[in-house]
Amino acid sequence: MNLEQLLHKYQASGVETCFHDRHINPQIYAGLNGQNWSLQDYKARGGYQALRTVLGLNGAPALTQDEVIAIVKESGLRGRGGAGFPTGLKWSFMPRQFFGQKYLVCNSDEGEPGTCKDRDILEFNPHIVIEGMAIAAYAMGISVGYNYIHGEIFKTYQRFEAALAQARAAGYLGDQILGSNFSFELHATHGFGAYICGEETALLESLEGKKGQPRFKPPFPASFGVYGKPTTINNTETFAAVPWIIRHGGAAYLACGKPNNGGTKIFSVSGDVERPGNYEVPLGTPFAKLLELAGGIRGGRALKAVIPGGSSAPVLPATIMMDITMDYDAIAKAGSMLGSGAVIVLDDTRCMVKSLQRLSAFYMHESCGQCTPCREGTGWLSRMVDRIETGQGRPSDMDLLDNVAENIMGRTICALGDAAAMPVRGMLKHFRPEFEHHITHKTCLVSSYV
Amino acid sequence: MNPAHSPTMEAVEFSEATLQRFARELAKYPAEQKQSAVIACLSILQEENGQVLPAHEQALARHLDMPVMAVHEVFTFYNMFNVKPVGRYKINVCTNLPCQLRAGQQTLQYVCKKLGVNVGGTTTDGLFTVQPGECMGACADAPVLLVNDRHMCSFMSTDKIDQMIEELRANKGPA
Numbered sequence: 001m002n003l004e005q006l007l008h009k010y011q012a013s014g015v016e017t018c019f020h021d022r023h024i025n026p027q028i029y030a031g032l033n034g035q036n037w038s039l040q041d042y043k044a045r046g047g048y049q050a051l052r053t054v055l056g057l058n059g060a061p062a063l064t065q066d067e068v069i070a071i072v073k074e075s076g077l078r079g080r081g082g083a084g085f086p087t088g089l090k091w092s093f094m095p096r097q098f099f100g101q102k103y104l105v106c107n108s109d110e111g112e113p114g115t116c117k118d119r120d121i122l123e124f125n126p127h128i129v130i131e132g133m134a135i136a137a138y139a140m141g142i143s144v145g146y147n148y149i150h151g152e153i154f155k156t157y158q159r160f161e162a163a164l165a166q167a168r169a170a171g172y173l174g175d176q177i178l179g180s181n182f183s184f185e186l187h188a189t190h191g192f193g194a195y196i197c198g199e200e201t202a203l204l205e206s207l208e209g210k211k212g213q214p215r216f217k218p219p220f221p222a223s224f225g226v227y228g229k230p231t232t233i234n235n236t237e238t239f240a241a242v243p244w245i246i247r248h249g250g251a252a253y254l255a256c257g258k259p260n261n262g263g264t265k266i267f268s269v270s271g272d273v274e275r276p277g278n279y280e281v282p283l284g285t286p287f288a289k290l291l292e293l294a295g296g297i298r299g300g301r302a303l304k305a306v307i308p309g310g311s312s313a314p315v316l317p318a319t320i321m322m323d324i325t326m327d328y329d330a331i332a333k334a335g336s337m338l339g340s341g342a343v344i345v346l347d348d349t350r351c352m353v354k355s356l357q358r359l360s361a362f363y364m365h366e367s368c369g370q371c372t373p374c375r376e377g378t379g380w381l382s383r384m385v386d387r388i389e390t391g392q393g394r395p396s397d398m399d400l401l402d403n404v405a406e407n408i409m410g411r412t413i414c415a416l417g418d419a420a421a422m423p424v425r426g427m428l429k430h431f432r433p434e435f436e437h438h439i440t441h442k443t444c445l446v447s448s449y450v
Numbered sequence: 451m452n453p454a455h456s457p458t459m460e461a462v463e464f465s466e467a468t469l470q471r472f473a474r475e476l477a478k479y480p481a482e483q484k485q486s487a488v489i490a491c492l493s494i495l496q497e498e499n500g501q502v503l504p505a506h507e508q509a510l511a512r513h514l515d516m517p518v519m520a521v522h523e524v525f526t527f528y529n530m531f532n533v534k535p536v537g538r539y540k541i542n543v544c545t546n547l548p549c550q551l552r553a554g555q556q557t558l559q560y561v562c563k564k565l566g567v568n569v570g571g572t573t574t575d576g577l578f579t580v581q582p583g584e585c586m587g588a589c590a591d592a593p594v595l596l597v598n599d600r601h602m603c604s605f606m607s608t609d610k611i612d613q614m615i616e617e618l619r620a621n622k623g624p625a
Binding site: 016114192277366 | 548590617
């Protein structure tokens, strides 16, 4: 028996994370069951109708590039990978008249701790990403695209490759798509275990077959991207939102969420909840509702804190979280960020020092080593949190932690430095007494940490 | 080891089947950008041989028209490449925070204890290597572990781990 056959039964089925009835008005995960990922099933759900509309194959004239971009702008769609940059605006930065090759890249290097939404999209609804990318390519006059997929999810990569083969065979990719004058070829490619490659310019380096070390910006990818050519990069979920927007209109998408926060968002809820999983809900849904969908806190315990947008986002205490809505603006106003939509839930048995210890070790491990403040600073932070956790902390460590974090922020080529510093500052801001207790009493405030 | 100065290195010829897999990757990129396929090709070599030897790196560098050191840079930068020899089955257990909150750390310790190795160690029979892993993008499935880079196993209770290790031990098929 080969390893694939032998280990198949341990593979996630998606039932727990994706095929449940606890989404609210889902667009991307709607109607999925794990079996219906292929082209025929996708078409039966209305798939590729948006692309047909764009190409003028549904009775009306083809949309112009400007019209497509205007619809996406109107929708209020913002980047789902972390930064929340308006997608339509990003598309309008592409020099469409550039004579020569331009590239479209999908960032599926989903490695932000807490995030597992793109995996379920690519595995269970891969054609929605292909269609979204084809529409984006049309709008920006691009003929070649790459989808860079996280190295650890190899099955998902294989699934996406299978979907690509179906789309090519049916004429949705390749030369003169569906008989139109629009040609677009799309390829899948994969990483091999480097968190930093989720950073867009590190991803470009990796795509070129190099170490994934971020590039200094400017120039931005729109003028100097893959192989030095104009390139637009969006997250998987961002592309997956596009077909719905074209089918139903920008205004309808915006109306699903709240002003400046259009549409649905997939939240990956992990940690101390009864039902960890992905939940697609409209932006602006109260956190309390999301927690309820995830079955509430595990074992009926009390909520202590939430990291609302992936491990790089500053932690927020329960009192703030229970009053907050899940959208870019509300979470930013509370002092954190929506990020990738990874909601890491911690209950009242959790020690915040130990939690930060794990995160700081991660950033030290993943720093690419290019910039001194990040390379040295992440190690310094990690060692300090380590000694506080193990009862070796010094009273001066509190200020020093803050100082080191401050000296990393904004002083590095990419955002990994900030990502390492922000959790530290968030923890100190909201849970300072726990750190002080560790230093003074050499023990933990909470009794157990399962 | 510096691949350029290995005294025992013998030249490697890739098999026809391997070259076909390389060609599939190379076809994705412009003809003058062969280097783009280096990660995929190295991962294919690791899958086929269990590890990538300096001679493989040298042959691959020739195949992709790039310096050997550029191949080696990539090989040592990405965490999933085995820079040290590993057992027939490499088991990476995720211990990042979301997994840690759902027994990721205990799972790592359980696998180590079960196999009688320290974290990062290989069993004396050469069958298993156990390593901690960073986020694999399967946080809602915790505890998760990855076997030989390509097989993600989710919701791994101690019972399932017992069963899986027994099955892997008994397996005579290809790794």
